[in-house]
Amino acid sequence: DVKVTQSSRYLVKRTGEKVFLECVQDMDHENMFWYRQDPGLGLRLIYFSYDVKMKEKGDIPEGYSVSREKKERFSLILESASTNQTSMYLCASSFGGQGSTQAFFGQGTRLTVV
Amino acid sequence: AQKITQTQPGMFVQEKEAVTLDCTYDTSDQSYGLFWYKQPSSGEMIFLIYQGSYDEQNATEGRYSLNFQKARKSANLVISASQLGDSAMYFCAMRADYKLSFGAGTTVTVRA
Numbered sequence: 001d002v003k004v005t006q007s008s009r010y011l012v013k014r015t016g017e018k019v020f021l022e023c024v025q026d027m028d029h030e031n032m033f034w035y036r037q038d039p040g041l042g043l044r045l046i047y048f049s050y051d052v053k054m055k056e057k058g059d060i061p062e063g064y065s066v067s068r069e070k071k072e073r074f075s076l077i078l079e080s081a082s083t084n085q086t087s088m089y090l091c092a093s094s095f096g097g098q099g100s101t102q103a104f105f106g107q108g109t110r111l112t113v114v
Numbered sequence: 115a116q117k118i119t120q121t122q123p124g125m126f127v128q129e130k131e132a133v134t135l136d137c138t139y140d141t142s143d144q145s146y147g148l149f150w151y152k153q154p155s156s157g158e159m160i161f162l163i164y165q166g167s168y169d170e171q172n173a174t175e176g177r178y179s180l181n182f183q184k185a186r187k188s189a190n191l192v193i194s195a196s197q198l199g200d201s202a203m204y205f206c207a208m209r210a211d212y213k214l215s216f217g218a219g220t221t222v223t224v225r226a
Contacts, residue, residue: 033214040123042205042218050212059215090159094214102149103207103214105159 002027006091006106013113019078021109023091030096032074033103034058034066036087043090049074050096081113116141118206118217126223127196134181135191135220137206143167146210148189150180153219154202162204165189196224 007022023032031050035043035058045058047066055066063085067075074093078085088110092103117140127133139148150162165173165180173180181190193200201224206217 031212031214035216040218042120043207043216045213045215048213056212058213088157092159092214096212101147101209102161102164103159104161108157 002104004091004093004104004106006089006109008109009107011109011111013078013081013111015082015113017078017081017113019081019111019113021076021078021089021091021111023074023076023093023106024072025074025093025104026072027093027095027104028071029093029104030071031094031103032068033092033094034064034074034076035090035092036060036085037090037108038087046076083113085111086113087111116143116208116210116213116215118208118215120206120217120220122220123218124221124223126225127193127200129198129224129226130195132192132194133196133222135193135204135206135222137189137191137217139187139189139206139208141187141208141210143210146208148180148182149207149209149214150178150189150191151205151207151216152200152202153205159205163191193222196222198224198226200224 033048091106094103095101148165152160
């Protein structure tokens, strides 16, 4: 059974803290993605990676960074958390290449920055 | 730059009727894929249907069909014979050049 696992379902952090959100997939997928989901805005792409150590900025990368040292793990880092980063964060992974390679999603992390 | 537009924030549909969810996209890539996902109130993301940019026939999966109009850059989802369990948020997405982008979503509420 395919699986994308995010390390926490709920997190509460203080303003200014460095925050790590971890995502692990067990499907040997090349591509991994981080999104944030806010009401009325849908899923907005923060960063994605198509290979180990490769990363590309998405549509809203400001205030975030990522790390992909191993194929199965993709970490999202909030360098200095701010209240406007309070959101639901979703990780996804998929096989590389073209075709009907659907993305599989983690269960999400609800982050609250106070 | 890629962009996905879903103009319908919310829709109501009567049980057993069909509903069409609009999606338009913009990309300069010639090769791309279009997806629809369902997100029920539980929060999980469920893949529904896929259409490739070079596919000549519209994709169908059970009660779901994708009305693909390439020249208009449109990829509408049609749900036939709506059921109460279809009440959820629906997202249109496009993959081009490794990047997978989503629209803002449409909330569908099915009435008995």
